[in-house]
Amino acid sequence: MKITFLGQAGLLFQRDDFCVMIDPYLSNSVEKVNPDNYRRVPVDERFFEIQPDVMIFTHNHLDHYDPETVANFITPNSHVTVLAPWSVWDEVRKIGGDNQYILFNRHTQWTQDGIRFTAVKAEHSDRYAVGVIIDDGQKRYYVTGDTLYNKDVFDDLPHDVYALFLPINGVGNNMNTTDASRFAMRVNAQKTVPVHIGLFDELSAEDFDCPNKVVAEIYKEIAL
Numbered sequence: 001m002k003i004t005f006l007g008q009a010g011l012l013f014q015r016d017d018f019c020v021m022i023d024p025y026l027s028n029s030v031e032k033v034n035p036d037n038y039r040r041v042p043v044d045e046r047f048f049e050i051q052p053d054v055m056i057f058t059h060n061h062l063d064h065y066d067p068e069t070v071a072n073f074i075t076p077n078s079h080v081t082v083l084a085p086w087s088v089w090d091e092v093r094k095i096g097g098d099n100q101y102i103l104f105n106r107h108t109q110w111t112q113d114g115i116r117f118t119a120v121k122a123e124h125s126d127r128y129a130v131g132v133i134i135d136d137g138q139k140r141y142y143v144t145g146d147t148l149y150n151k152d153v154f155d156d157l158p159h160d161v162y163a164l165f166l167p168i169n170g171v172g173n174n175m176n177t178t179d180a181s182r183f184a185m186r187v188n189a190q191k192t193v194p195v196h197i198g199l200f201d202e203l204s205a206e207d208f209d210c211p212n213k214v215v216a217e218i219y220k221e222i223a224l
Contacts, residue, residue, distance in 0.1 A: 058145030
């Protein structure tokens with residue numbers, strides 16, 4: 001899998017011609033609501049040329065499900081499989097068209113092109129928020145979405161996660177660096193990638209203590 005960091009919590013997974021986007025935020029929508037949360041890095045419009053096969057939204061917050069960003073990928077004329085928990089699904093399906101809108105609540109599984117997606121628990125202010133396990137048949141990747149440290153989360157997880165992607169910003173009902181470090185130790189993935197930093201703030205991955213940490217650079221492939 002080739003994995004590219006899109007900034008904030010956005011990720012792009014690519015295998016051959018199959019493309020999965022998770023929580024892309026490629027606009028200035030949040031700044032319009034809260035001027036303090038302006039983008040430190042401009043939008044790279046090259047990503048608008050991608051036609052994703054699957055789009056996953058973990059919850060209904062503007063930096064994860066952004067209608068302005070979504071309009072570049074999901075239209076009445078696109079053919080995208082959309083995986084979303086209730087809070088997003090009820091909104092995104094209004095786009096209509098030939099897209100598949102899959103209600104992706106906790107414990108739901110969806111398999112496409114040999115890749116299995118499983119929704120897992122997240123503890124967040126959107127009560128329907130989920131994380132996702134991506135199993136390509138060789139490795140399992142765990143994207144937590146926005147979440148706090150909650151012991152019930154671990155009941156949903158496999159024991160052999162290859163790469164973990166987790167927030168460390170410590171605001172908005174996300175883990176801080178201390179709890180994110182504890183969370184990473186509990187998951188015990190081979191690689192741990194801190195996200196949800198550096199776009200609206202001056203936080204750095206260097207403040208995250210994790211022995212198998214991989215620092216992601218925005219718009220670049222993550223070296224896993």
